[in-house]
Amino acid sequence: MLAVIGQSLVNGLMQGALVALPALGLTLIFSVLGFVNFSVAAQMTVGAYAGWLVNSQLQWPFAATLPVAFLAAGLVGVLTDRIALAPVRAHSGGQAPLMVAVVSIALNLAIESALRFSFGNDLQSYDVPVTRDFRFAGLLLGPQELLNVAIALLAAVALAVFFTRTRLGKAMRAVADNADLARLKGIMPNRLANLATFIAMGLAGLGGALLVVTTNVDPSTGSRLVLIVFAASVVGGLTSVPGAVLGALLVGIAGELSLLVISPVYKSVTAFLAILLVLLIRPNGLFAGISAVRR
Amino acid sequence: MITYLVFVATLAGIYSLLSLGLVMSWGQGGMTNLGLVGFYGLGAYASALLVGAGTPVALGWVAAATVAAAVGGVVCLVTRTLRGDYLAIVTLGFAEVVRLLELNETWLTGGSNGVSGIPAPFKASLGVAYPFAYLGLTWLLVLAAALLLARLLRAPFGRALRAVRDDEQVAAVAGKSVLSLKVKAFAIGAGLSGLAGALYAHFTSYIAPDSFMVQMTIYIFLAATAGGVTRVSGAIAGAVGVMTLLEGSRFLAAAIPAFNAVQVASIREFCIAAALIVVMQIRPEGAFTSRNQMAGHRG
Numbered sequence: 241m242l243a244v245i246g247q248s249l250v251n252g253l254m255q256g257a258l259v260a261l262p263a264l265g266l267t268l269i270f271s272v273l274g275f276v277n278f279s280v281a282a283q284m285t286v287g288a289y290a291g292w293l294v295n296s297q298l299q300w301p302f303a304a305t306l307p308v309a310f311l312a313a314g315l316v317g318v319l320t321d322r323i324a325l326a327p328v329r330a331h332s333g334g335q336a337p338l339m340v341a342v343v344s345i346a347l348n349l350a351i352e353s354a355l356r357f358s359f360g361n362d363l364q365s366y367d368v369p370v371t372r373d374f375r376f377a378g379l380l381l382g383p384q385e386l387l388n389v390a391i392a393l394l395a396a397v398a399l400a401v402f403f404t405r406t407r408l409g410k411a412m413r414a415v416a417d418n419a420d421l422a423r424l425k426g427i428m429p430n431r432l433a434n435l436a437t438f439i440a441m442g443l444a445g446l447g448g449a450l451l452v453v454t455t456n457v458d459p460s461t462g463s464r465l466v467l468i469v470f471a472a473s474v475v476g477g478l479t480s481v482p483g484a485v486l487g488a489l490l491v492g493i494a495g496e497l498s499l500l501v502i503s504p505v506y507k508s509v510t511a512f513l514a515i516l517l518v519l520l521i522r523p524n525g526l527f528a529g530i531s532a533v534r535r
Numbered sequence: 536m537i538t539y540l541v542f543v544a545t546l547a548g549i550y551s552l553l554s555l556g557l558v559m560s561w562g563q564g565g566m567t568n569l570g571l572v573g574f575y576g577l578g579a580y581a582s583a584l585l586v587g588a589g590t591p592v593a594l595g596w597v598a599a600a601t602v603a604a605a606v607g608g609v610v611c612l613v614t615r616t617l618r619g620d621y622l623a624i625v626t627l628g629f630a631e632v633v634r635l636l637e638l639n640e641t642w643l644t645g646g647s648n649g650v651s652g653i654p655a656p657f658k659a660s661l662g663v664a665y666p667f668a669y670l671g672l673t674w675l676l677v678l679a680a681a682l683l684l685a686r687l688l689r690a691p692f693g694r695a696l697r698a699v700r701d702d703e704q705v706a707a708v709a710g711k712s713v714l715s716l717k718v719k720a721f722a723i724g725a726g727l728s729g730l731a732g733a734l735y736a737h738f739t740s741y742i743a744p745d746s747f748m749v750q751m752t753i754y755i756f757l758a759a760t761a762g763g764v765t766r767v768s769g770a771i772a773g774a775v776g777v778m779t780l781l782e783g784s785r786f787l788a789a790a791i792p793a794f795n796a797v798q799v800a801s802i803r804e805f806c807i808a809a810a811l812i813v814v815m816q817i818r819p820e821g822a823f824t825s826r827n828q829m830a831g832h833r834g
Contacts, residue, residue, distance in 0.1 A: 271618075275620070276620045292729070292791070328814045328815050328816055335565055335700075337618075338565070338567050338623065339815060341620060342567060343622075343811070343812055344812075345569060345627075346808045346811040346812050347757070347808070347812060348813075349749075349750060349807075349808040350804075350809055350812065351806035352804075356797060357797075359798055359804070360798075375620045454643045466627075467627075467628050467631050470628070478620075484790050494800055503639065505638070506639065508631060508635065509632055510634050512629070512631065515624065515625060519614060519617065519621060523616060
C-alpha cells in the first residue's frame with residue numbers, strides 16, 4: 241500500500257510539474273493584464289502541435305522541438321491577443337475583465353477550430369524513443385518523464401530569475417502591482433502587456449508539448465486539461481508565481497491519489513473540488529502572502 | 536422541408552430560452568455563466584429520467600427548472616465574496632463535471648448511449664399535428680418567460696439588480712441586499728436553462744452527453760450579445776439569428792465539396808466564435824449599457 245501511495249505521489253508530482261507551466265502563464269496574464277485568459281487551453285494545443293510538426297514530421301531532435309513549441313504558442317498568443325482581446329480590453333469600466341474573459345473563451349474555440357480544420361481529429365504522437373522505466377527505491381520512473389519534469393522546473397526557475405533579476409521582469413511586477421504608478425515611472429504597460437502575453441502563452445505551449453510527448457495530441461488536448469490548469473492557478477491564488485507551481489503540484493498529487501479511491505474518468509473532478517474547497521476556505525489561495533507577482 | 540423548418544423553429548425557441556437566461560444573469564446581473572450548457576444538460580436529464588420513471592411531463596419540466604435553479608444558486612453562493620472571474624471559472628468547471636457525470640454514471644444516464652425513448656407529451660393523440668403543437672408550446676413558453684422577465688426587470692428588483700451589476704458597493708450602501716439579488720438572478724437564469732434542457736429532451740426524445748457540448752455556451756453568448764445583452768426581445772432575435780447562421784452555414788458548407796465533414800464543422804465553429812469576438816468588439820460601451828433607468832421609466 242505504501243509503495244502504491246509513493247508511486248501516486250511521484251506520478252502526481254511529475255504531472256503537476258508539467259501543469260505548472262500553463263498555470264504560470266495563466267497567473268502571469270491575470271497579474272499583469274488583470275483578466276482570466278481562457279485561451280491558455282488552445283495555446284497549449286498550439287505548442288503541442290508545433291512540437292509534433294517539427295519532431296515527428298521534420299524529424300528534428302526532441303530538444304530542438306521545445307523552443308519551437310514555446311515560440312509558436314507565444315507568437316500565436318500575442319497575435320490573437322492583439323486581434324481579439326486588446327480591443328475589448330481597451331473598454332473601460334468595471335465589467336471589462338469579465339468581457340475579455342468571455343471573448344477569450346470564444347478565442348479559445350476559434351483557435352481550436354482552426355487547429356481541427358488543419359490537422360483533423362486524429363491522434364498524433366511524437367517521435368521519441370520508447371524507453372524502459374527504471375526502478376528507484378521501489379518506484380517506477382520513466383526517463384522521458386523525468387527529463388520533462390527537469391525541463392519544466394528549469395523553465396519555472398528561469399521565470400523566477402527573470403522576475404527578480406532583470407529590469408524588464410521588475411517592471412512587469414511593478415505593472416502588476418500598480419499600473420498607474422508604473423506608468424509614472426516611465427514603464428509602458430502596453431509593451432509589457434505584449435511581453436507578458438508572449439511569455440505566458442509560450443509557457444503554456446511548452447507545457448502543452450511536454451504533456452503530450454509520451455501520449456498524443458489532438459485539437460481538444462488543451463481543453464481537456466484546462467480545468468486542472470485553472471485549479472492549479474486558483475489554489476495558488478491566481479497572482480502568485482510560487483503559488484501556481486505549488487498549486488500545480490498539489491492538484492497533480494490530489495488527482496493521482498484520488499485514483500486510489502475513484503474511477504480515473506473522474507480525475508478532473510478532483511481539480512474542480514480543489515477549486516471549490518479553496519474558494520470556500522481560503523479564497524485568496526492557499527499560499528496568499530508569499531511573494532506574489534503583485535506584491 | 537416543412538418538417539425540417541418546424542424542427543429548426545422549435546430549436547430556435549429552445550435557444551431563446553437559454554438566451555433569456557443569459558440576459559438575466561449576465562446582461563442584467565453582470566455574472567458570467569460559462570457553465571450554461573451544464574444547467575441545460577442538468578434540466579434535460581432531470582426531466583427525462585423523472586418522466587421516464589412515471590412522473591407527469593409537466594411536473595418533470597418544473598422539476599428540471601427547479602433543480603437547475605437550485606444548483607445555480609449554490610454555485611453563485613460559493614463564489615459570493617470573490618471577483619466575477621472566479622464565478623466564470625467555477626461555472627466552466629461545473630459544466631465539465633456535469634458532462635463527466637452524464638458520460639460515466641451509466642446506471643443513471645446510460646453513459647455515452649444516452650437516454651432514449653423519452654416520452655413526448657400527447658404525441659399519440661395529436662398525430663401529424665404533433666410537431667406543430669410542440670412548436671407552439673415551446674414558443675408559448677418563450678413568450679411567457681420573456682413577458683415575465685420583462686416585468687421582473689422593470690420592477691424594483693430589476694433596477695436594484697442593475698445597480699448591483701454596475702457597482703456593488705453603491706448598491707449595498709443604498710441598502711440593497713447584494714448577495715440575495717445576485718443569487719436570485721443567477722438562479723433564474725440557470726432555471727431557464729434547465730427548462731430549455733427539458734424542452735429539448737422531450738422534443739428529440741433522445742439525449743446523450745454529445746447533445747450538450749461546450750460550444751453551445753458560445754452559441755448562446757453570441758445570441759444574447761448580438762441582440763443587445765440587456766434586452767429581452769434582443770435575446771430572442773439573437774437566438775433566431777444564431778440558429779439561422781448555424782443551419783444556413785450547414786447548406787453553404789455542403790456546397791463546398793473540397794472540405795471533409797470535420798473541416799466543415801470546424802469552419803462553422805470558427806465563424807460562430809469569430810462572430811462573438813467581433814460583436815463584443817464593436818459595442819464601444821461594452822455589451823452593457825451602463826445607463827441605469829430611472830424609477831418609472833419604461834426602458
